[in-house]
Amino acid sequence: MPLGTLDGTPPPFFRQGPSxxxxxxxxxxxxxFLMVADARFDVMQPLRAGLATVLYPVQWLVMRPVVWxxxxxxxxxxxxxxxTSEEAARSKLALQSQRANQVEQLILENTRLRQLLDLRDRVTTSSLAAQVLYDAADPYTRKVVIDRGVLDGVVAGSPVLDEAGVLGQVTRVYPMVSEVTLVTDRDQAIPVLNTRTGARGVAFGDPALRASALELRFMAANADVQAGDLLxxxxMDGVYPPGLPxxxxxxxxxxxxxxxxxxxxxxxxxxxxxxxxxxLKPLTAQVAPRPAAEPAPAPARKGLRK
Structure with missing residues (x-):
């Protein structure tokens, strides 16, 4: 092939454009130019909106793991x-419930104390306030222990009342506490008076019938006693003052x-x-002692002359 027929231009691989x-x-x-034009005339806004629309699904898919x-x-x-909030609310609710129960208990206790003070004003005998500590350990008796004893002036046989009426009688006295036998004890008896008829009787504790019941015994079958009568x-026993319910x-x-x-x-x-x-102090402690009998004069001796 003649040399003149060869192409002297470089191949495309070696061609070079602008520098x-x-x-x-x-x-x-x-x-x-584009920055100035975009800042002045917003010429790139349609392109930007189109690219954002096209790329939004890709962006949404890419952001899913991050969002999840x-x-x-x-x-x-x-x-x-x-x-945590639920536990705090439960604790607060329990505390408020406990406080509400304490408030109700204090209101009830305050009401009973006021009634007890009113009863104290109606009783003419000297009295001493006491608090019940616990029930006696013997399950076959009806007894409680109070926080007053010999050091406080309590004596055996003293009547014990609450705000509603007669509760029992002090049967044992210790230096700082005393044991009270309730009126419902089977060995306890109290002379009573029917306020409607004036008939007297004796009420005995009868736990065999009911744990908080009394029995008015030795009343004739035809006695005038009706349900609802107040005793x-x-x-008459020299222990309880008359008129106590x-x-x-x-x-x-x-x-x-x-x-x-x-x-x-x-x-x-x-x-x-x-x-x-x-x-209360028993009536026997308030009654004056019986005066001593005067000695009888000595008989005159026989055979004595003045």
Missing amino acids: ALSKLVFFSVLAL TQGGAQYFESLKASQ TTSG VARVEKVERRMDSAFARITCLPLALVSGVGHVMV
């Missing part, structure tokens, strides 16, 4: 905060095979759950 400096200057000027991670973290944080102390008749059973009626009474005093009581 790098020319390209740098051109694109710099173009960029500056943040949502999970916020869920667990909110769950923990909710559990008060008669003062004791019990109210609940039921009267008249049996043909017995000469006595079976009369069940309910004590007016709070024999179960009493908190504060009043201790």
Whole structure:
């Protein structure tokens, strides 16, 4: 092949366009122009909006893991905060409930103390306020222990009242505490007076019938006793002052095979759950002692003359 027929131009691989400096200057000027035009005339806003619309699904998919991670973290944080708030609310509710119960108990205790003070004003004998500490350990008796004893002037046989009526009698006295036998104890008896008829009787504790019941014994079957009659102390025993409320008749059973009626009474005093009581001096301590008998004159001796 003759040499003159050969193409002397370089192949495309070795062809070179504008220089790098020319390209740098051109694109710099173009960029500056576009920036000025976009700042003045917003010529790139449609392009920017179109690119944002096209790229939004890609952006949404890329952001999903980040959003899910943040949502999970916020869920667990909110769950923990909710559990903490719930525990705090439960604790506050329990505390408020406890305070409400204490307030109700204090109101009830205050009411009973006021009634006890009113009863104290009506009783003419000297009295001493006391608080019930606990019930006696013997399950076969009805006794309580109060916080007053010999050091406070309590003596055996002293009547014990609450705000409603006669509660019992002091049976044992210790230096700082005393034991009170309740009127419902099976070995306890108290002379009573029916305020409606004026009939006297004796009320005995009868726990065999009911833990908080009394029985008015030795009343004739035809005695005038009705349900609802009020029984008060008669003062015949020298222990209880007369006129103190004791019990109210609940039921009267008249049996043909017995000469006595079976009369069940309910004590007016709070024999179960009493908190504060009043201790009176027994009537025997208030009655003046019997005067001593005068000695008889000595008989005159026989055979003596003046």
